[in-house]
Amino acid sequence: MVMLKECNESGLSGFTVDGLSVTDTQNFFTQTAPDIREAVLNNGALLLRGVVQSAEPAVFEVIMNALGFRTRDYIGGSSPRSTIKGKVMEATRTPPAWSIILHQEMAYVKHPPEIIAFSCVKPATEGGESTIGDMRRITKLVEPSTLQLLTERGLRLRRTLPDENRVHLKPGIKKSWQEALSAKTKEEAEFACRSRGWEFEWWNDDLILWQDCISPVRQHPRKNELIWCNQAHFWGAAAMIEWARVDSRNEDEEELKEAAQNCPELLESMCFGDGEPLPEELTLNLFHLVKGLEQDVNLNTGDILLLDNLQFAHGRHAFSGNREINVIIADWTEH
Template identity: 40%
Template sequence: MIRLERAKIGVEAYPAYWQVAGGDDASLADVCAWLADHREAIEELLDRDGALHIRGLAALNSAAAFEVALGVLAPRLMDYVGGTSPRHAVHGQIVTATDLPGAYTIPMHQEMSYTANPPDRVAFFCKTPAGTGGATTVGDAREITRRIDPAVRACFEEKGGVRLRRTLPGPNSVGERPGVPKPWTEVFDTPDKDEVKRIARAKGWDITWLEDGSLQLWQEILPAMKTHPRTGETVWFNQAHIFAPEASLRWSSRDGRREQWRRLSWAYAENPELVDHVFHGNGEQVSAEHAEHLFDVFVDAEVRVRWKAGDLLLLDNVLAVHGRTAFAGERRVLAALIRDQVMEKNQQAAKPMPASVKAKTPGPRITQPETERQ
């Protein structure tokens, strides 16, 4: 019989942690029954702590089993159309957490927080932990919000929120782009330009096809903060700390990806239209100082979850942020994006940016990679 052997919650641990006993011999049906019995407790814990790590459910051994178990806790999953990270479907709407190589870390973030309708929760399942590294990083968005300079928060509010401009290469030119390029055929899950246009229109996005076959995409203006529909807490909710030029350079520098840093530096200085940028709602580019401050705040808030096979990690996508450390060896972590009916009804509406405020993109402030500083 499955039972909760040990729990660390609240001030004892972040994320909250449940160690299960009796799970080694339990069937998938037993696991589903146990999750159903604990669903209310899990819901309350996610609203309070934002993150729960469960260990000891051995029947969670495949993407199919992960999907079945999630059906008890989260019957409504969503797709990843419009997402920035390279990933692929594994089983139904179960996807890889990311397909980025192990040399990359992934800065912490709320999933798809650059869109008007992000998932309400995210679930991760570990099929195979990495040989070295590969922890999932998590952080408390409330604590991150407290650490952000009030002047920075005020600036984002006064200048009308955040808007992401992405330049998506064609499927045959991905390798020619610096950064983390993802072809528009994968972002929109179709090679049909008319279908891309339809999806973009439905999402309130402006698109322009460039001469080289790339797609320039202006996404909707969104508030920099988001209020949780059940707890009423308002937290930082955007990815300016990832997509601003200075932040992207800091990311590659922190990872020691020197060639990527050089290519990004050149692209931002010589051809900024071909790389991603972050703007305020009034059309001004997010400042270098603010981007780097935000990058540092998120890095300082990281807590590492080290995986074992069969582990389950449940996150509230407003109250918790997540990322990944670099790794070596095989790593297989799967993900599911979850819709919550209560939260979905309370999604904040986005407003489209007038074409008149599509701003020019000045080059970033370039600093040497951290690994090369004297």
């Protein structure tokens, strides 16, 4: 008989699944969907331990559909990653020496995914713990004057997306326009931008992309709550340099500093809605505020971490060896 036992680890609530066979998986998650969805909504984060079948991408997708989430694609996302199968993607191809700073997925667009789920295929040999952070706390921690300033002026991410042949030359996060927009030609890239209302221009073969102008906080789709949801702490030269420093990536730090000084247009920039870059001090304040929320979660093979993408941010520590985590982004559906 399949058992769903409640567990609680370092303040993160969850269930341990015991004795589940592959053939029972879909039925089991369809039946338990109301409890699991309620726990995700109430707590913002939920850990499902022992779902060994979920390491198989097709089964992971079946589980997310059985739970009643509508899966989404990742067009316009910023992390270097590729699709594995169906709507299942690798978590990120960001090199192991990089940590990943806490962030809500695609929080720089108007409609970020409402749910993000991680399935652990293989944990890292050393390091690589996942991190989560309760973003409901930021609205209370941030200076009221900062919240007012960002609410009045808005936030807008300006991205530099090189052609895939030149992407290795870019300091910081390396993602080409072909990868970011799932496009093979410039025409396809332009279509992807226009259909989402994003402004763009070409600098020779590189694409400069302006994503949506957003408010720093959003209304939760199922709760009467305004939640901090943006990546003002993540982008911009000051954040990239601080991130490299925290990771002890000395070469990256120097490369980013030089680019910030001599050719800032090579780097992304987090701007106010009118295009003026955020002041360095504000970026760094937010960087450390969000970093202070980091909470480690150890994922083992067969574990699924379900996050409400508004209530909880996610990240990871640097690692060595192989680390395989799959990811699905999705939205709530009526259920």
